Amino acid sequence: MAHTILLVDDEPKMRDVLCVALETAGYRTLAAEGGQSALALIEQEDIDLVLSDLRMPGMTGRELLAEIKRIRPTLPVVLMTAYSTVKDAVQAIKEGAFDYIDKPFEMEELEATIANALRLYDVLRDNQRLREVLEERYSFETLVGTSPAFRKVIEAVGEVCESKANVLLTGESGTGKEMVARAIHFNSPRKALPFVALNCAAIPEGLLESELFGHVKGAFTGAVTSRLGRFAQADNGTLFLDEIGDMPMAVQAKILRVVQERSFEPVGSLQSRTVDVRLIAATNKDLREAVRHGLFREDLYYRLNVFPIALPPLRERREDIALLAQHFMKQYGAGIGKRVIGFSPAALKAMSDYPWPGNIRELQNCIERAIIVARQPMVDTIDLPGYLFEEHAERLAEDAIPPALDAELERMERRFILAALRRTGGVQVKAAELLGVGERSLWHRIKKLDIHIVKRTSEE
Numbered sequence: 001m002a003h004t005i006l007l008v009d010d011e012p013k014m015r016d017v018l019c020v021a022l023e024t025a026g027y028r029t030l031a032a033e034g035g036q037s038a039l040a041l042i043e044q045e046d047i048d049l050v051l052s053d054l055r056m057p058g059m060t061g062r063e064l065l066a067e068i069k070r071i072r073p074t075l076p077v078v079l080m081t082a083y084s085t086v087k088d089a090v091q092a093i094k095e096g097a098f099d100y101i102d103k104p105f106e107m108e109e110l111e112a113t114i115a116n117a118l119r120l121y122d123v124l125r126d127n128q129r130l131r132e133v134l135e136e137r138y139s140f141e142t143l144v145g146t147s148p149a150f151r152k153v154i155e156a157v158g159e160v161c162e163s164k165a166n167v168l169l170t171g172e173s174g175t176g177k178e179m180v181a182r183a184i185h186f187n188s189p190r191k192a193l194p195f196v197a198l199n200c201a202a203i204p205e206g207l208l209e210s211e212l213f214g215h216v217k218g219a220f221t222g223a224v225t226s227r228l229g230r231f232a233q234a235d236n237g238t239l240f241l242d243e244i245g246d247m248p249m250a251v252q253a254k255i256l257r258v259v260q261e262r263s264f265e266p267v268g269s270l271q272s273r274t275v276d277v278r279l280i281a282a283t284n285k286d287l288r289e290a291v292r293h294g295l296f297r298e299d300l301y302y303r304l305n306v307f308p309i310a311l312p313p314l315r316e317r318r319e320d321i322a323l324l325a326q327h328f329m330k331q332y333g334a335g336i337g338k339r340v341i342g343f344s345p346a347a348l349k350a351m352s353d354y355p356w357p358g359n360i361r362e363l364q365n366c367i368e369r370a371i372i373v374a375r376q377p378m379v380d381t382i383d384l385p386g387y388l389f390e391e392h393a394e395r396l397a398e399d400a401i402p403p404a405l406d407a408e409l410e411r412m413e414r415r416f417i418l419a420a421l422r423r424t425g426g427v428q429v430k431a432a433e434l435l436g437v438g439e440r441s442l443w444h445r446i447k448k449l450d451i452h453i454v455k456r457t458s459e460e
Helices: 012-024 035-044 061-071 083-094 107-137 148-160 177-186 205-213 249-261 287-292 298-304 318-336 345-353 359-373 387-395 405-423 428-435 439-448
Strands: 004-008 028-032 049-053 077-082 099-103 167-170 195-199 238-242 278-283 307-310
Touching (some): 004 012, 004 035, 012 028, 012 049, 012 107, 028 035, 035 049, 049 061, 049 107, 083 099, 099 107, 148 177, 177 195, 287 298, 318 345, 345 387, 405 428, 405 439, 428 439
Parallel strands (some): 004 028, 004 049, 077 099
16 A cells, blocks of 8 residues: 655645655655644544645744644654755754755655655554554453453452562463463563563573573584573563473573572673563472472572462363353454354353363364354354364263263263264264164254254365
């Protein structure tokens, strides 16, 4: 889409000439004869750059600049001026103008100045858009759940956001520890500063120290240039150390020093560097048990565990499954471009009954898959992966007595019928043959279990 330039000049001939020239160069142009009409257009139109004369009757170019900076601080303004007013133009740049250009000028010169201003504006606008997306993605509203177990997590996040305290997030894999860490950062006074994440288990032990603290050129074989480590990258911001329970003991000692003294030496350097970093650590291990077995430093554990937050597994917050599923549906439905509006009661029940050993991450993947395969606006059990139904039956030992026999038999019946329908592409006659029952009997069972059938064609 072409950028829109607002041209402000009290001379009609100059406006006409410049409008034609800028449109020939590929820009959309709007024209105003003075400052007030220019401000009205800025309120009404999506303007990318203002090109204004400096000396105009009524509102001058500098007065227009001041007003633009008040209402649209990032909007670039280029001023045009005669030779006799260069001093004023330089002052205007100090007041926020991107650049000025002397009259008379060559169009190539003007186009180059405009192109430079628009490049900077596009970068600033993209950065602002990215920041808004990040703040939206990691706001409290994206910590989805109303269960008592998860409300405790949200309350804890709210309590610790404003402080500088180190936070230790514990919980099984897939419970959303990084999401909570980002929510803490983006709702803290450090939100405009870096959030740097590192998975300690993903970095080989020999490289972890360099990854954390950086290194100088020549520190080891292959260190052809100096490199900043994660602590330096996160200076004044937040460093998230995931899977810290897997960190080697030797590196733990160096982390302890940074936590205590806020300083470190890059690998191969004798110069200390001071940093101000808020640490958020996460683990799926029992660090107390690791301390008892000599696998984790006790002093580091207490330094990190200033404000502990335990994230519950999804099986302990089943009330949140429907909310999370709807949240992921909106997220993935928009990205895939499919209009999916909800889940059938049977699908929600199947998801609620499943134990989700992979927690939120597993549910997220399940919803993404369901949206891809769904052929109707409502996701049904036939769209869900088969393991949601098979897993439950496998968990029952042969001599186990279910707490509710009728409900257990209904779940097993549903599982077998859905498996047969999947294998036959939704054709009931073939499914009945696979199950060894009559077609009418199968139809009654399908109706009783509220199973919605979507036939798949061979081309799908």
